[in-house]
Amino acid sequence: MNIPEKLRYSDDHEWIKVEDNSALIGITDYAQGELGDVVFVDIDPDLESITKGDSFGTIEAVKTVSDLFAPYSGKVLEINEKLADEPQLINTDPYGEGWIIKVEITDLAEIENLLDAAKYKEHIGQ
Amino acid sequence: MKKTKFYNIHEKLGAKIVDFANFKMPIQYSGIISEHKAVRNSVGVFDVSHMGEIFVRGEKALDFIQHIAVNDASKLGEGRVQYSAMCYEDGGIIDDLLIYKFSDTEYMLVINASNIKKDFKWMNENNKFDVNIVDESDEYSLLAVQGPNSQKTMLKILEEDIELEYYHFIKTKAAGIDVIISRTGYTGELGYEIYFKGDQSAAEKLWNEIFKAGEEFDIAPVGLAARDTLRLEMGFCLYGNDIDSTTNVLEAGLGWITKLKKESFIGKNALLKIKEEGITRKLVAMLSKEKSFPRKDYEISQNGKPIGKITSGTVSPILEKPIALGYVQKEHSAIGNVVNFNIRGKEIPAEIIKLPFVNK
Numbered sequence: 001m002n003i004p005e006k007l008r009y010s011d012d013h014e015w016i017k018v019e020d021n022s023a024l025i026g027i028t029d030y031a032q033g034e035l036g037d038v039v040f041v042d043i044d045p046d047l048e049s050i051t052k053g054d055s056f057g058t059i060e061a062v063k064t065v066s067d068l069f070a071p072y073s074g075k076v077l078e079i080n081e082k083l084a085d086e087p088q089l090i091n092t093d094p095y096g097e098g099w100i101i102k103v104e105i106t107d108l109a110e111i112e113n114l115l116d117a118a119k120y121k122e123h124i125g126q
Numbered sequence: 127m128k129k130t131k132f133y134n135i136h137e138k139l140g141a142k143i144v145d146f147a148n149f150k151m152p153i154q155y156s157g158i159i160s161e162h163k164a165v166r167n168s169v170g171v172f173d174v175s176h177m178g179e180i181f182v183r184g185e186k187a188l189d190f191i192q193h194i195a196v197n198d199a200s201k202l203g204e205g206r207v208q209y210s211a212m213c214y215e216d217g218g219i220i221d222d223l224l225i226y227k228f229s230d231t232e233y234m235l236v237i238n239a240s241n242i243k244k245d246f247k248w249m250n251e252n253n254k255f256d257v258n259i260v261d262e263s264d265e266y267s268l269l270a271v272q273g274p275n276s277q278k279t280m281l282k283i284l285e286e287d288i289e290l291e292y293y294h295f296i297k298t299k300a301a302g303i304d305v306i307i308s309r310t311g312y313t314g315e316l317g318y319e320i321y322f323k324g325d326q327s328a329a330e331k332l333w334n335e336i337f338k339a340g341e342e343f344d345i346a347p348v349g350l351a352a353r354d355t356l357r358l359e360m361g362f363c364l365y366g367n368d369i370d371s372t373t374n375v376l377e378a379g380l381g382w383i384t385k386l387k388k389e390s391f392i393g394k395n396a397l398l399k400i401k402e403e404g405i406t407r408k409l410v411a412m413l414s415k416e417k418s419f420p421r422k423d424y425e426i427s428q429n430g431k432p433i434g435k436i437t438s439g440t441v442s443p444i445l446e447k448p449i450a451l452g453y454v455q456k457e458h459s460a461i462g463n464v465v466n467f468n469i470r471g472k473e474i475p476a477e478i479i480k481l482p483f484v485n486k
Contacts, residue, residue, distance in 0.1 A: 037159045040417045062158045
């Protein structure tokens with residue numbers, strides 16, 4: 001199970017990679033393993049902002065569908081367009097090319113309150 | 127929870143295991159899509175030992191089967207297999223099954239794992255022919271070897287050089303183990319189902335020999351999840367999804383196995399009446415060009431009005447498009463009709479098409 005040390009994590013199995021004033025958000029290796037083959041990532045292309053705890057889209061795997069929950073609140077800067085044609089990037093490279101959304105950070109405390117790698121590991125019972 | 131004799135193998139292969147019909151079953155190994163494609167393009171192996179095997183023996187074995195099942199088993203020769211169904215008096219479906227004829231006095235009925243208890247009880251309650259009904263499900267293991275390279279694989283390990291025709295079976299040996307092998311399956315591909323008794327070491331020996339024989343074809347283990355997408359691409363019904371006690375064989379599109387001219391069988395009168403009055407809804411196949419796909423129990427609508435419900439839905443790994451089965455009101459069931467899947471508040475158009483989704 002790959003759980004990179006440098007990332008932050010949400011209870012809902014998202015990872016958050018801080019880059020200056022914004023962060024990339026994706027789903028963890030554990031989450032993609034549980035979902036299985038991802039076939040569609042459904043996010044409103046006009047989505048402007050996300051609100052902590054709210055669903056901002058869905059991720060469809062062959063067997064199941066799962067909501068994407070915002071790990072913090074902020075303005076949406078970019079949605080990974082590559083996923084439209086290659087949703088399987090979430091399976092093959094969950095922490096890299098399979099990132100999902102880039103969101104501005106307004107309140108750093110929200111990020112700091114997220115799980116670190118050790119806590120996330122505990123969270124998934126590893 | 128029961129384990130099949132291949133459980134240790136599944137664990138070693140790193141399969142994801144789920145509880146299904148009272149068994150610990152492998153749902154997935156490498157991934158649904160790659161497993162699915164292994165079967166369509168080459169050959170895959172499924173452990174389906176959870177399926178039930180009921181043996182019916184006795185002078186009136188045929189009379190009994192004719193009474194409980196809708197197809198005409200008198201047309202079945204020795205060494206042949208027939209797809210059939212059992213119905214309640216009201217025409218609702220108890221189970222769908224395969225009937226294997228060994229002789230005039232011995233048949234094997236292969237039933238769904240989740241229905242074993244119910245079916246066995248039903249058969250006994252309706253045994254007015256003094257036949258011997260034995261549930262041998264726990265003794266039998268079952269592997270399905272499916273895909274265009276399944277024959278080349280199996281011929282390497284079968285004692286006899288056989289060319290089985292579709293829905294025929296023989297008793298022979300595979301990897302030195304006594305087996306019943308039939309040219310049947312749930313994938314639409316050339317394929318075999320191999321029934322055998324034996325302990326874990328015999329089971330593992332057979333599995334390993336099959337994989338050795340199929341190595342040159344990149345043979346792959348396939349889980350229940352891909353079994354579901356494979357059968358859905360063909361439009362094969364799944365009990366508990368597309369058919370159950372609340373659906374009848376006529377609306378489910380199983381009229382072709384329902385021989386209403388047969389003298390008598392349980393459910394015949396109700397089905398005759400339904401046929402005469404006409405069915406009110408029909409199981410249809412729907413194909414969408416969008417990306418979002420429906421799942422069981424999602425609503426189907428047309429012009430803003432609900433017209434039915436999805437019973438099975440997925441994205442076809444071969445077409446890479448959403449495919450689904452569902453019941454819609456008869457007047458909306460014509461081929462070519464465009465309906466909507468209601469997916470989490472959105473209406474996604476889909477066309478009713480003729481099965482199968484994937485031509486073989």
